[in-house]
Amino acid sequence: MLMRPWPWVLAAVVLAWLGWNLLLALGEFLKAQPHLATLPSAPGFTDIVAVPLLAQFAEIALLIVPLLGMQALAGERRAGTLPLLLAQGLSAPVIVLAKYFAQLLWLVGLLTLVVALPLLLAPTTHPDWGKLAAAALGIASLLSALSAVSLAASAFTRQPVLAAALALALILMLWAAAAQGHAPQQAGPVLRWLSLPTHLQPLLQGLVSTRDLAYFVILAALALGCAIQRLARERAVA
Amino acid sequence: MTAPPPRLALRLASRVRAGRLALAPIDLELPPGEILGLLGVNGAGKSTALMLMAGVLAPTSGRVELNGTDLSEHPEAARDHIGYLPELAPVWPELTVQEQVRAHARLRGLRASPRQVPEDDVLERLDLTSLRKRLCGVLSLGQRQRVGLACALIHNPGLLVLDEPGNGLDPVQASRLRDLLRERAANGATIVISTHLLNEVESQCTRAAILDKGSLLFDAPLLRAPDDWIVTLGDGDTERAQAVLAPLSGSITMLARSQLRVRMHAGVDVDRIAPALLSAGLSLRGLAPAATPLADTFARIVGGGNQARAA
Incomplete structure (x- = not known):
């Protein structure tokens, strides 16, 4: 993945977009300073600029992770290079986990750069480090789950575009599950629990809970399990 | 053991x-x-x-x-x-x-x-x-x-x-x-x-x-590699081709007006046929191994199967 040009182009576009949004948010923050100064416990730079920037990155991630994951297995299958990996004696878990961690490493690298954007102003803005760390942990957890879902989608097809569409559909369903206006009342708690924002929002607000973190771990493990099963089945039974 | x-x-x-x-x-x-x-x-x-x-x-x-x-x-x-x-x-x-x-x-x-x-x-x-x-x-x-x-x-x-x-x-x-x-x-x-x-x-x-x-x-x-080759000439001058190929081959048989069956001498590479003919000013249209037992076997097995399927 790291040898392909388009992930880097994608990273450059994301960083440029978020950099521009940081400037806009900073302008608004400075404009609101006289008013904020009169409030007793006014929100600071972290609440108004840094965390919203990370939340914006989370929404962008919903789109870019399926694009990154689509090549992982579907692309290999389509190019005919998957047999090359299988012929090296690599087991399905090894192939899937190696792809997963490579993709996650790239995404965490991008997240580090995104977090660094507001941190460039740290000497003058005095960020709330705890809240920022919790938000970064939340985004990292979200990325780990999204990566696994995109990899699972990629394991079930040989068309990268189809893999991206499938991953996007799954991710949007998980994202919108909390929008329960049309859901039967008894399904509400289940849908709320399934929803990604239910577990991301507390982390963005600085509230770290093992239940929220466990949700992302379970989601990632389930998706990776599906991908491994699919690949192992491909070798054993077709 | x-x-x-x-x-x-x-x-x-x-x-x-x-x-x-x-x-x-x-x-x-x-x-x-x-x-x-x-x-x-x-x-x-x-x-x-x-x-x-x-x-x-x-x-x-x-x-x-x-x-x-x-x-x-x-x-x-x-x-x-x-x-x-x-x-x-x-x-x-x-x-x-x-x-x-x-x-x-x-x-x-x-x-x-x-x-x-x-x-x-x-x-x-x-x-x-x-x-x-x-x-x-x-x-x-x-x-x-x-x-x-x-x-x-x-x-x-x-x-x-x-x-x-x-x-x-x-x-x-x-x-x-x-x-x-x-x-x-x-x-x-x-x-x-x-x-x-x-x-x-x-x-x-x-x-x-x-x-x-x-x-x-x-x-x-497979007991041995084949040494019989079918040479198809462009201009049909088979007599001159036979003379050119004689040093390379043990026997040469004329199959048609412009086609020869050439059995190579032991140790002589078939790759020498084309340069020999071309340097003598002859044109070469094709060079293929002559039908062998394996070709016959393949045709019999696969062809037989196809005939059976067609029937």
């Missing part, structure tokens, strides 16, 4: 793909140094058989053993001992030739030292030295084929499984590849080649197998 296990053994190995029996149970044993030519028409099950041998697919029933080890139970055995070239030589297009070969070496657990990775030697043998910095995505089929071969050979495996290795190679490169494979076999490697070309099998294999509709219908050693 027990005999060592064969390098590769298929023990009633079969494979179902997409709900269809792609390969009926096959029994086959290949000792070190054997070069097996696997023949069959499209869809006969050659690629499936090769994927079983390379450990890419597990058999639906039966076993595939590498040096006595069951490949399904120990797929990691493939890493050190099998070199595999799939059909159409797939490559990672964003890597250069050198990176591609190194990636395969690393996947095989080899470190980058020249002692462990004979990269220069393999690239040179396959005429890839000048292409080492070129991206694989822009290579021609023949060049990609040679890169695929380099990746299959880089760790000096004991078993080489090659699906249509001659695809896209020009005659000079094909001849070099034949030499390289013979050399590997002489050093103890077992080689399995899938091909449509009978002359490729006859010129380099020690054994031939014919698959049809997923069943192994023929498996026998």
Whole structure:
């Protein structure tokens, strides 16, 4: 993945977009300073600029992770290079986990750069480090789950575009599950629990809970399990 | 004392793909140094058989053993001992030739030292030295084929499984590849080649197998390479052609106005026919091996099958 040009182009576009949004948010923050100064416990730079920037990155991630994951297995299958990996004696878990961690490493690298954007102003803005760390942990957890879902989608097809569409559909369903206006009342708690924002929002607000973190771990493990099963089945039974 | 296990053994190995029996149970044993030519028409099950041998697919029933080890139970055995070239030589297009070969070496657990990775030697043998910095995505089929071969050979495996290795190679490169494979076999490697070309099998294999509709219908050693060739001339001057070819051949028979059957002298390479004719000002329209017992067998088995299907 790291040898392909388009992930880097994608990273450059994301960083440029978020950099521009940081400037806009900073302008608004400075404009609101006289008013904020009169409030007793006014929100600071972290609440108004840094965390919203990370939340914006989370929404962008919903789109870019399926694009990154689509090549992982579907692309290999389509190019005919998957047999090359299988012929090296690599087991399905090894192939899937190696792809997963490579993709996650790239995404965490991008997240580090995104977090660094507001941190460039740290000497003058005095960020709330705890809240920022919790938000970064939340985004990292979200990325780990999204990566696994995109990899699972990629394991079930040989068309990268189809893999991206499938991953996007799954991710949007998980994202919108909390929008329960049309859901039967008894399904509400289940849908709320399934929803990604239910577990991301507390982390963005600085509230770290093992239940929220466990949700992302379970989601990632389930998706990776599906991908491994699919690949192992491909070798054993077709 | 027990005999060592064969390098590769298929023990009633079969494979179902997409709900269809792609390969009926096959029994086959290949000792070190054997070069097996696997023949069959499209869809006969050659690629499936090769994927079983390379450990890419597990058999639906039966076993595939590498040096006595069951490949399904120990797929990691493939890493050190099998070199595999799939059909159409797939490559990672964003890597250069050198990176591609190194990636395969690393996947095989080899470190980058020249002692462990004979990269220069393999690239040179396959005429890839000048292409080492070129991206694989822009290579021609023949060049990609040679890169695929380099990746299959880089760790000096004991078993080489090659699906249509001659695809896209020009005659000079094909001849070099034949030499390289013979050399590997002489050093103890077992080689399995899938091909449509009978002359490729006859010129380099020690054994031939014919698959049809997923069943192994023929498996026998090839006693010797053919030395009879059909020469088709452009201008029909057969008398002068006979005179030119006489020093190279033991006997020459005229088959038609512009066609000769030439039996080469022992040790004389067929590659000398074309230059000899061209330097004498004669034109050459075709040069093909004469029909041999293997060609007859193939036609009988596959043709017979087709006739039976048609009936």
